[in-house]
Amino acid sequence: MLVEGKWTQDWQPVQATDAKGGFVRQASSFRNWVTPDGRAGPTGCAGFRAERGRYQLYVALICPWASRTLMARKLKHLDVVVGVTIVEPELSDQGWRFAHGDTLTGSTYLHELYTRADKCFTGRATVPVLWDKTTGTIVNNESADIVRMFNTGFGALADATVDLYPEALRSEIDAWNARIYPALNNGVYRAGFATTQLAYEEAFRDVFAILAVLEAHLEQRAFLVGDRLTEADIRLFVTLVRFDVAYHGLFKCNLKRIIDYPALTAYLTRMLDVPGIRETVSIEHIKRGYYSIKALNPNGIVPLGPKWAS
Template identity: 50%
Template sequence: MSVYLQNGEWHPGWYDTRATHGEFLRPAAVFRDWITADGSSGYPAQPGRYHLYVSLACPWAHRTLIVRALKRLEAVVSVSIVEPVMSEQGWCFSDTLPDHVNGFSFLHQLYTATQPDYSGRISVPVLWDKVRNRIVNNESSEIIRMLNGAFNQFGDASFDLCPEALRVEIDALNDFIYENINNGVYRCGFASTQASYENAFHKLFAALDQIEAWLANSRYLVGDQITEADWRLFTTLARFDAVYYSHFKCSRNRIEDFPHLSRYLRELYLVPGIASTVDIDHIKRHYFMSHPHINPTGIVPVGPRLKFCADAGAL
């Protein structure tokens, strides 16, 4: 199930791939304001002011939870988690997983609270300003940069996931990984023609082969230092064998079949604070129960056994 708003009114509806010859094209995020340490943007970094809305299933939202944990910002930026299975009105809250700030029932209410005539898709993550009562940003790549840099006086400033000296290299890696792997699995899974699927499939595995070869001689993507690029790749790798391999038909190889990628995935998972951000149950229930055009029965597979996180949900 998917949902979009047209002039502030919600509508159920899947992505229309007919106009793109069967290819899935991800729409750009709309809210792109920035939090800055000095407040020059109009959004000053302040503890307790900002709130993240996330899905534990979504790889884009997962990035923000990882950086929040690594920068030790749990007491600075609060979080609400949506239900893993989408409702008829898209991402939703419940008594078990409530909206702690606004008390909304559906994520799309955040969008219309910010812009009453909003038109577009409803996505996570959302970074919310509790003072101005509006969305600051809903682009994950920008949110993690803010969490990494703007809140250093309140969190752990001892490390930088995107050092200036490495930024050009990190940005190039991010672009390659996003186009071919992060979004590549979706371009496989949401393709509606054989040709579009096969094109995305071959690009995906060519990219994974390239990263595998790179990791044969490098501990991380940028030498011996974990950077933002590693975590942006991690969230896709963590979902691959459980979901993308079968549900999105990315079935040439599992990540476990790549010796260097699987070593790398396990090592990243074991970084302190990361395991608690990985919820295999939410991940599997979301994908297998929220895409009825791909999995009409809604049956969630019991397997597979995931070696990288044997303590994170077993089967």
């Protein structure tokens, strides 16, 4: 991580833990918003007007949070408006790395973007990052914000016929988000990075309890909320698509696989068939990336299965 703008070599993806050995995710630190006229958004400063070609999204294809933003960008048809840079899947000893350097900023590692934005930055250099080429700074590094920004912040530059957070469905979407994030999206990480048996078992139970709820819910419906794809589906999908490939083995979430749940499997296939979504998923990056986490897999051996992903 960076400490007052300097890279510290003790980099480990195993993050802070609480008193019970539970995994604690770092809060995001750049929270500005792109808006149609450049006015300030719900948090942060003004000055980030929606413009074609002005912003670049930095992602890792292994990362579920970054993948949310990639999905929103595709679904809102922002591909020609916001460029994308993909980091290498394996974690280097200086965090995320660009395979051939980043031509836009002249960086080798993602952490250099953080120090360009704030030369005294302290914290982890996480993806996603929404970068402003005009001012050479980070607009925002919180995927939940970036998904909302792509939904409404780009005004007429985005596809207005797609609404990932419709007014009428907001409370239902918020309610699912509030359940799915701790129990599932972050639940698998809490299981995988737990440092005590108790913390692991708590997380494990949360994961399979919410999967049972979701299986029952999706038996009768195509999408989580209403009759269309919303932000809640994006958040669920990114974890489901990684589950059998990475979380079942590496994160010890091995009570069942997604393929053992008929409704969740049908849902996953339905989501993958939505135009634009499949191209945001790289099973190869997911496998190589997760299994390169040395703290969990010291020899870096990448499993060959499951059958559908080999």
